[in-house]
Amino acid sequence: MAINERVTKRTKVEEIYLASEWKLMWWRFKKNKLAIVGLVVLFVLYVLGIFCEFFAPYNPEKIYSAYVYAPPQKVHFFKDGKLTRPFVYGFKIERDPQTLRRIYKEDPSKVYPIKFFVRGDEYKFWGMWKTNLHFFGVERGTMFLLGTDRMGRDVLSRVLYGARISTTIGLVGVFLSMMLGILIGGVSGYYGGWVDNFVQRSIEFIRSIPTIPLWMALAAALPRYWSQVKVYFGITVILSLVGWTGLARVVRSKFLALKEEDYVVAARLAGASEFRVIFKHMLPALTSHLIASVTLAIPGMILGETGLSFLGLGLRSPAISWGVLLQEAQNIRTVALYPWLLSPAFFVIVTVLCFSFVGDGLRDAADPYKT
Amino acid sequence: MLTYLLRRLLFAIPLLFLIAVVSFIIIELPPGDYLTVYVMNLKQSGEAIDEAALQVLRTRYGLDKPLLLRFFIWFRGVLKGDFGYSFMWEKPVSQLIGPRLWYTVLISVLATAFAWVFGFLIGVYSGIHQYSIGDYAFTVLGYIGLATPNFLLALILLWAVYVTFGVSLGGLFSPEYANAPWSWAKFVDLLKHIWLPVIVIGTGSMAGLIRILRANLLDEIEKPYVIAAKARGLPSKELYWKYPLRVAVIPFASTAGWVLPEIVSGAVVTGIVLNLPTVGVILVDALKSQDMYLAGSLVMFLSIFTIIGTVISDILLAWLDPRIRFE
Numbered sequence: 001m002a003i004n005e006r007v008t009k010r011t012k013v014e015e016i017y018l019a020s021e022w023k024l025m026w027w028r029f030k031k032n033k034l035a036i037v038g039l040v041v042l043f044v045l046y047v048l049g050i051f052c053e054f055f056a057p058y059n060p061e062k063i064y065s066a067y068v069y070a071p072p073q074k075v076h077f078f079k080d081g082k083l084t085r086p087f088v089y090g091f092k093i094e095r096d097p098q099t100l101r102r103i104y105k106e107d108p109s110k111v112y113p114i115k116f117f118v119r120g121d122e123y124k125f126w127g128m129w130k131t132n133l134h135f136f137g138v139e140r141g142t143m144f145l146l147g148t149d150r151m152g153r154d155v156l157s158r159v160l161y162g163a164r165i166s167t168t169i170g171l172v173g174v175f176l177s178m179m180l181g182i183l184i185g186g187v188s189g190y191y192g193g194w195v196d197n198f199v200q201r202s203i204e205f206i207r208s209i210p211t212i213p214l215w216m217a218l219a220a221a222l223p224r225y226w227s228q229v230k231v232y233f234g235i236t237v238i239l240s241l242v243g244w245t246g247l248a249r250v251v252r253s254k255f256l257a258l259k260e261e262d263y264v265v266a267a268r269l270a271g272a273s274e275f276r277v278i279f280k281h282m283l284p285a286l287t288s289h290l291i292a293s294v295t296l297a298i299p300g301m302i303l304g305e306t307g308l309s310f311l312g313l314g315l316r317s318p319a320i321s322w323g324v325l326l327q328e329a330q331n332i333r334t335v336a337l338y339p340w341l342l343s344p345a346f347f348v349i350v351t352v353l354c355f356s357f358v359g360d361g362l363r364d365a366a367d368p369y370k371t
Numbered sequence: 372m373l374t375y376l377l378r379r380l381l382f383a384i385p386l387l388f389l390i391a392v393v394s395f396i397i398i399e400l401p402p403g404d405y406l407t408v409y410v411m412n413l414k415q416s417g418e419a420i421d422e423a424a425l426q427v428l429r430t431r432y433g434l435d436k437p438l439l440l441r442f443f444i445w446f447r448g449v450l451k452g453d454f455g456y457s458f459m460w461e462k463p464v465s466q467l468i469g470p471r472l473w474y475t476v477l478i479s480v481l482a483t484a485f486a487w488v489f490g491f492l493i494g495v496y497s498g499i500h501q502y503s504i505g506d507y508a509f510t511v512l513g514y515i516g517l518a519t520p521n522f523l524l525a526l527i528l529l530w531a532v533y534v535t536f537g538v539s540l541g542g543l544f545s546p547e548y549a550n551a552p553w554s555w556a557k558f559v560d561l562l563k564h565i566w567l568p569v570i571v572i573g574t575g576s577m578a579g580l581i582r583i584l585r586a587n588l589l590d591e592i593e594k595p596y597v598i599a600a601k602a603r604g605l606p607s608k609e610l611y612w613k614y615p616l617r618v619a620v621i622p623f624a625s626t627a628g629w630v631l632p633e634i635v636s637g638a639v640v641t642g643i644v645l646n647l648p649t650v651g652v653i654l655v656d657a658l659k660s661q662d663m664y665l666a667g668s669l670v671m672f673l674s675i676f677t678i679i680g681t682v683i684s685d686i687l688l689a690w691l692d693p694r695i696r697f698e
Contacts, residue, residue: 205389207629208681209674212636213654214393217670220658221400303520307640310522311655326523330644332539335530342530345523352518 025288028365035361038354045351049163056157057137057145059121060320064142064152067091069338070104072147075114087113090141101337112141147340149328158320159344165321167351169236170301174294176240177301181247182283182290188248189255190278196252203245211242215304218242219313228319235314239301250293254286261285288366296359299352306348322348375689383682387675391449394671395442398455398663406434408661409458428456449671455664459657464668468650472672474543475649478568479631479638479676485573486580486634487627493577494584494623499611501589509581516578521637525571525644540567541645568645572637576630584623591615621692628684632677639673 019027029035048055064070073088090110094103118137124130137143146155188199218238222231258264259282267281308314309323310330317324322344328334329341401408406425413420429435432455433444448454454464497506519527532540542549543564548557591597592615600610642651650669657665 205386208386208632208677209390209393209670210632210635210639210677213639213670213673216639216654216658217397217666218400220661220666221397223402299518307520307522311640311643313655313658326526329526332526332529332533332541335526336533339530339534342527345527348520348523349515349518353514356514356517 021288025365029361032357032361032364034357038357038361041350041354042358045163045347045354046167048160049167052160052164053123053125054133055135056154056160057120057134057143058154058157059123060153060158060161061318062121062153064148064154066093066152067104067142067144067148068102068152069150070142070144070148070152071338072340073142073144074106075145079111085113085115087111088138088141088143088145110141112138112143114138114143146343147338149341150334155325155340155343158325159322159347161320162322162325162344163347165232165315165319166302166305166323166348169232169239169305169321170298170355172233173236173239173243173301173304174298176236177244177247177297178290178294180240180244182251184244185248185251186255186278189252190259190274190282192256199248199252203248206242206245211304212307214242215239215308216311216313219308228315231315231319235305235308236301239304243297243300243304246297247290247293250289251286254289255282258282258285288362292359292362292366295355295362298359299355302348302352302355372689376686379682379685379689383678386678390671390674390678391446392442393674394667395445397670398445398667399438399441401661401663412458412660432456454668454671457657457662457665459660459662459665464665467653467665468669468672471648471650471653472669472676474647475635475638475642475651475673476676478565478572478642478647478649479634479680481565481569482572482634482638483576483631483680485569486577486630489573490577490580490627491584491620491623494581495588495611495616497581497585498588498592498619499607501585513578513581516574519575520640521571521575522640522644524574525568525641528567528571529645540564541647543568543647568638568641568647571641571645572634575637576633580623580627580630583626584619587619587622588615591619621688624684624688624691628681628688631680631684635673635677 016024070091073091075086075088077083077086079087089106089108090112092105092107094105095101096103114136115138116136118134118139119132120134120137122130122132144154144156146159149155149158184199188196215238218241219235222234222238226234264277264281267277272281305314305321306323306326309316309321310326312327315321315324317327325344326342326348329345335342406429410420410425432448433441436444445455452465454468456462457464457467460467493509497509500506516524529540532538544557544560545564548560551557592611594615597610597615600614601607638649639651639654641647642649643655646652650673654666654669657663657669
């Protein structure tokens with residue numbers, strides 16, 4: 001038995017020695033439970049966003065004028081004390097005699113069972129295939145799990161459609177930032193001297209301007225007649241023009257350190273071209289750090305879009321993003337009466353939190369050879 | 372120290388000039404010159420257009436001249452205190468921004484102080500009591516603080532207060548004091564309102580500062596010299612305050628200066644949600660109606676304020692850490 005134990009121990013040690021860098025990183029990343037949870041939640045959010053037409057129970061523009069500001073319908077699992085398939089109750093609508101506001105009450109006589117893969121509103125999946133299949137929904141009656149807005153549109157469907165824009169705007173923006181960051185930070189770190197000095201001073205300058213007013217001013221300059229798609233890309237460019245500085249700093253400091261490494265000096269002495277030294281020898285060594293920094297930069301972009309759209313300077317309806325949806329919640333009296341309008345805020349916070357968890361986990365795992 | 376001080380101040384001058392350039396670019400960004408928007412607005416409201424008045428404005432700001440010349444005309448005006456003309460308010464910009472700017476500065480300074488003081492205290496606590504209940508609680512709060520943008524936090528707090536107490540917070544003064552001259556009672560009224568924006572704006576930055584101080588303190592506490600000191604029987608509390616904290620506080624202090632742009636950003640957005648008499652509301656309105664002299668000047672003043680704040684914090688840092696002075 002003792003021998004057996006020693007053998008397994010040795011294979012374990014060998015496994016560590018033989019593991020590639022990425023494998024080591026994955027092992028270390030796995031230990032961070034929060035990061036794993038964040039990764040799973042983000043995966044779900046992105047899947048929901050990418051396939052939002054399928055997952056949303058309704059067309060986000062469909063107006064149910066009979067159900068304006070309807071509260072969320074609760075999902076019930078028990079009927080008469082017995083477990084049944086999940087269902088929602090229909091509404092009984094009354095009028096408040098004083099304010100004339102509609103009061104919605106559950107009507108136990110109307111039972112609408114929730115089913116998976118139901119036929120509902122027709123849509124074009126990714127603008128290409130016409131279908132009416134939805135992941136879940138009710139065949140009769142209504143199912144507003146997050147209530148409806150001032151025009152009687154389903155908030156859950158709108159949040160899911162908003163996820164598509166809000167979650168991807170950060171990715172596109174961060175991609176542009178990363179390009180700028182690698183290019184400018186790399187040049188600055190590799191060449192040093194006055195180039196480095198100039199770049200560093202420029203970065204300090206950009207960082208000393210308050211971001212949001214600058215974003216606001218640039219976003220306001222986007223022409224009003226632009227299409228939604230153009231505005232979307234305009235906003236990502238604006239976000240990344242201001243946001244690249246953090247990434248450039250990371251790249252620069254890594255380049256400065258790597259430049260002195262023996263293998264880089266060796267490559268240079270052996271006559272490798274600058275291009276080869278940079279892309280073949282230096283960049284792979286900082287990929288892991290770069291991925292971590294990029295992940296940590298995404299939340300800033302998502303929050304930037306949300307803030308700009310909330311103020312009415314970013315995306316505008318009919319585009320649907322979480323920021324656009326939150327515009328409906330600007331008036332505190334409306335929010336007090338219809339608190340479910342704040343639900344996009346919950347999604348924003350969860351997304352940003354998960355990105356921070358994953359980013360922190362990646363940063364800790366980025367250097368697997370450090371003990 | 373004196374040479375460092377001089378160098379730092381001299382370095383700020385080109386920055387200030389660059390800020391003027393950026394502000395001018397912002398003013399020039401929207402298509403068409405400034406008067407086209409004005410004329411269009413007048414036409415829409417059906418008002419008569421006073422050609423003579425337009426001509427005066429055109430020559431005053433050199434709108435018919437080439438770009439570079441326009442910049443110098445504008446820049447000369449800025450140096451004299453003429454920041455252009457707001458068509459939305461039909462007033463010179465300089466008359467519009469005074470008190471609003473001061474409230475923004477006041478709230479930003481208080482929020483920075485809040486973030487520094489509480490960030491420092493909580494950071495030290497979390498660093499020394501790692502994995503205690505308090506540490507976990509502050510870590511969770513910190514994460515949520517980082518993830519929640521200012522305007523959402525403001526909105527959620529407003530909503531929570533409104534639902535539980537039935538009062539609508541927001542604004543810096545109660546209605547009866549809003550236009551009253553300054554008095555002791557008005558000052559007290561200000562104190563009653565200002566804490567909410569200060570907390571809302573400061574929290575996000577505070578969360579970041581806590582993390583930095585905590586991480587550095589934890590690194591430092593593990594070092595052999597601390598263990599050696601402990602082994603010789605120095606009481607922990609005295610030891611921590613005297614040695615590791617002094618090292619750990621330096622990264623904290625150097626980031627503390629970079630917190631200011633973030634806080635000014637927060638002050639702008641939160642000002643809009645909480646309906647404060649800060650520059651936020653007029654900045655958004657100015658941008659939406661493309662009142663660009665007003666918007667550009669506001670961005671310029673906010674940036675100048677940040678630069679001044681950063682210079683002050685750099686000087687404080689040099690005073691704290693002699694290594695910086697001799698770099």
